[in-house]
Structure formats: structure tokens, C-alpha cells
Amino acid sequence: MIGSATQNGMRVSITGLGCHVPERVVTNDELSELVDTSDEWIVERTGIRERRIAGPDEALSDVAMPAAEQALETAGVRAEEIDLLIVATVTPDMAFPSTGALLADRLGARDAAAYDLSAGCTGFMYAIVQAHGMVAAGLSKKALVVGGDVLSKIMNWHDRSTCVLFGDGAGAVVLERVSEGGFLGFELGADGAGGVDLHLPAGGSRMPTTAETLGNGAHYVHMNGREVFKFATRVLVSSAEAVLAECNATVDDVDVYVPHQANVRIIDHATKKLGIAPERVVVNVDRYGNTSSGSIPLALADALTDGRLRAGELVLMTGMGAGLTWGSSLLEWTATNGAT
């Protein structure tokens, strides 16, 4: 799916942004006490130095709540004004009710349509596109989009090929109509044939949880790292190029590049292939690991804090992940409370 975001003349932008990560920092050295790995291997192959891990009683909604509150506050929007709440995640508090509904209740967003969306690490990009469509169409006036995951809860902490890569965290944005700037275009895609390269086999209707699935670890994340690496390096480039072409823009127009934070080698590859200057790239995978749906909003929040996001600048975001899925957007940044 590809298209301009401004076709009907409606402009929609991010008017509030928040993020939150659990307090507990887990270093590579700590992981090397659990599995046969080392700080040197993890840093060299992934660029990750540490990640945040939720406590035993901390569910996704607990991590998402402060991010959502911060997004509302920076937008100057009250929770009861939110009429749409989408939570992009693969680690909801439970299968149902949705974390979206739980979060809407906790926030006091009483009139909001609320649900979860599953598109792996691309979830935030998918959710942004859905919310954009509903705000641009006038169905929603103020939408809250949360991207977050607590992948630590579905990791096999004895599998060194996966457990060193991921971390927990969430980000949230408010979307509203604006008079100028805002989203310019989107590209989204999926390839279910590659789904097996990054999946959690048990616990669904294909393989309900049994003593056997618990025994053989089928309720944990399974990944073919090399295949996912190849896929990631390919789609980060192709998706970015597609959305730029759709918006009649080039890489030279991009002021801030926010790629999914999975592995610094994947980011470096995409950055070089696209020809984006390294100083325009936002990287925080060293501090958070891969936070799945939390990755892009956490990186956006970092860029805002660093003063790298200024009104009028063009921001290119590209996500990719389980599905396999990918998605990009081009956004002309507006002040975070610049709604009309």
C-alpha cells in the first residue's frame, strides 16, 4: 500500500509525543551470566550495550501509561478528548480484552474507540497510518497511538541468538489535524511467506498452549537471524525509496532519519545504501536494544529531546519486523502542540 497523505487536502500531524522505559537496566555483562555470550560479541554484531527490562508485575499497559500521559500533556489534550486509541504491540497484557481498551479506561478516555494492532516491530507505523486515515476522514478528531512491547516476557532467556537483541519500552503520539506540515505519505507492506523467520508458534489457535508446548519452548520467540537480517537490510531501503518517490522527495530532503532500532549494522547498511548523512540518523539501539513497536516513537522522543526535530524539517521513519512487515512515512515536523 502506498499513497500521498495530503490527497484530500487534510493535514494531520503528531501534536504530542511521550515515551517510557522500565527502570531496570540489563547490561551485556549481565546477560553473559545467563547465556554463552559476551559484551564484545553483542556490541560488535548488534551495537547494543544495554536494554530495559520490565519487572515481574509490569505489563505492557504499565509501561505504556506514562508514555500516553506524556503524549497527552505535550499535545495539551485531555484524555476524555481522545476518540481513538490504537495500541500497536505483540505483547498485550493478555489476549483479550485489548490493551487499548484497558489503557483507555486507565487514562479516562471514555469516548474512545480502542483496540490493539499486531504488525510486529512495524506496528507503530501501521497504527500511525490507520489513525491518520481516520483523523483525515473526520472520523476521529484526536487520536492516541501507542507503540510498545515487553518482549522480555516472551523471550527464551536460554537462547543467546534472540535474548540479547530485545528490550522493553513504549512510545505514544497524539495525532490531530493541522493547518500546515504533517504527514506527506506512507508505504506499508507484508510478506506472510517470510513469517516463519520470526514467529511465536504456540499460544494461538494453530497450536494452543499445552504442557508439551511449554516443555519445548514453543511459547517463546523463534527467529532465523540471518534471513531476518537480509530482509531488514532490503526493505529498509526499498520502503524508504518508495515513500520518498511517492512524495516527490529525495534523500537530500530528509533532515532526520528514524529507522527501526534492531541492530546498528542494519541501520548503517540502510543509511549508506540510501545515501543519508550519518548525522541525520537517530540511533538509540545501544541503550534500549530492539523494543519492537516502541522503537520508532522512542527514537523520535530522543530526537526531540536532543533538539533535532524542528518545525518544517522532513522526518523519514521506516519500520520492519514480524509478519514479515514493513512500513515508512514521510512527515513534515510540526510543533508538538501545533494543532488547529
Ligand SMILES: CC(C)(COP(=O)(O)OP(=O)(O)OC[C@H]1O[C@@H](n2cnc3c(N)ncnc32)[C@H](O)[C@@H]1OP(=O)(O)O)[C@@H](O)C(=O)NCCC(=O)NCCS
Ligand atoms: C542475530 C544476529 C545479530 C546474528 O549476527 P550474525 O553476524 O548474523 O551471526 P550469525 O547468525 O552468523 O552467528 C555467528 C555465530 O555467533 C553465534 N552466536 C549467536 N548469538 C550469539 C551470542 N549472543 N553471543 C555469542 N555468539 C552468538 C552463532 O551461534 C554463530 O556461531 P557458529 O558460527 O558457531 O554457528 C543478526 O543475524 C541479526 O541482527 N539478525 C536480524 C535480527 C533482527 O533484527 N530481528 C528483529 C527484526 S525486527
